[in-house]
Amino acid sequence: MPGPFRFHKFSRDKFPDWRCPACLNETLVLIPESFIEKQSLQTGKISGEDWFEPYMYEGIFSCMLQCSRRDCRESVALIGESGYEEEWDDQMRARTYECVLAAKAFLPPLPLFTATEKCPTHIYDQLRKVSSLLPGHSSAAVNNLRIVLEMLMDELGVIRIYLEGKKNVRKEYTLNQRIQNYSGDHQDMKPGFLAMKWLGNVGSHSPLNVSEQDIDAACQILDHFLVRIFSPTVDHSAEIARLTRKYDPHFSGKP
Ligand SMILES: [Zn+2]
Numbered sequence: 001m002p003g004p005f006r007f008h009k010f011s012r013d014k015f016p017d018w019r020c021p022a023c024l025n026e027t028l029v030l031i032p033e034s035f036i037e038k039q040s041l042q043t044g045k046i047s048g049e050d051w052f053e054p055y056m057y058e059g060i061f062s063c064m065l066q067c068s069r070r071d072c073r074e075s076v077a078l079i080g081e082s083g084y085e086e087e088w089d090d091q092m093r094a095r096t097y098e099c100v101l102a103a104k105a106f107l108p109p110l111p112l113f114t115a116t117e118k119c120p121t122h123i124y125d126q127l128r129k130v131s132s133l134l135p136g137h138s139s140a141a142v143n144n145l146r147i148v149l150e151m152l153m154d155e156l157g158v159i160r161i162y163l164e165g166k167k168n169v170r171k172e173y174t175l176n177q178r179i180q181n182y183s184g185d186h187q188d189m190k191p192g193f194l195a196m197k198w199l200g201n202v203g204s205h206s207p208l209n210v211s212e213q214d215i216d217a218a219c220q221i222l223d224h225f226l227v228r229i230f231s232p233t234v235d236h237s238a239e240i241a242r243l244t245r246k247y248d249p250h251f252s253g254k255p
Contacts (some may be wrong), residue, residue: 146200
């Protein structure tokens with residue numbers, strides 16, 4: 001399973017089960033003594049005021065994570081933002097504030113996309129870039145998804161450059177044209193490619209914010225498509241033929 005492509009807020013007591021970049025298991029745990037959290041300068045200035053409320057608190061944190069598997073022990077550095085969110089009891093009478101953390105960057109990046117055997121290295125490197133941007137710079141991550149799509153069109157044999165006119169001026173097809181021109185085996189993916197392209201356009205050129213839910217959906221679609229395109233196909237025809245010969249009572253070759 002890939003992902004998660006969404007980064008929800010969490011508490012210091014309960015870190016999410018993030019996937020280890022080295023062994024790909026969900027085994028990253030906090031090294032408690034590495035955790036440091038500090039309030040911002042602005043919060044320090046206003047926190048003594050009568051009107052200050054905990055939700056106004058702004059802070060930052062850093063810590064180290066480590067894979068808990070004895071044969072791995074990969075280390076990951078994490079930085080993020082801290083704040084307080086209100087919590088109400090079941091009767092909605094008593095209000096408390098809980099310190100919440102939001103991850104903004106992991107180094108090395110978390111392995112969010114599925115590593116497939118036949119995926120070209122430059123595409124996987126670009127997916128790592130998307131993964132590194134997703135926690136803190138989601139619109140930049142969406143912009144980089146477009147680059148993955150361009151690379152994918154290259155891999156699928158869709159022409160990028162053409163010559164125009166008598167002077168043979170070099171021109172480049174737009175990503176939209178390239179997706180439309182794709183004539184290979186995965187025709188059912190075309191609407192998905194186009195949907196991701198439109199999302200990438202908004203992320204790149206528009207002041208509109210792309211929602212986390214939509215980015216998550218686009219990443220899941222892309223991951224699924226890449227697995228389908230780059231997973232080796234297993235040919236079972238010889239085994240199927242052998243089992244058919246052996247067990248099918250209607251097999252014509254059976255005596
Ligand atoms: Zn590991």
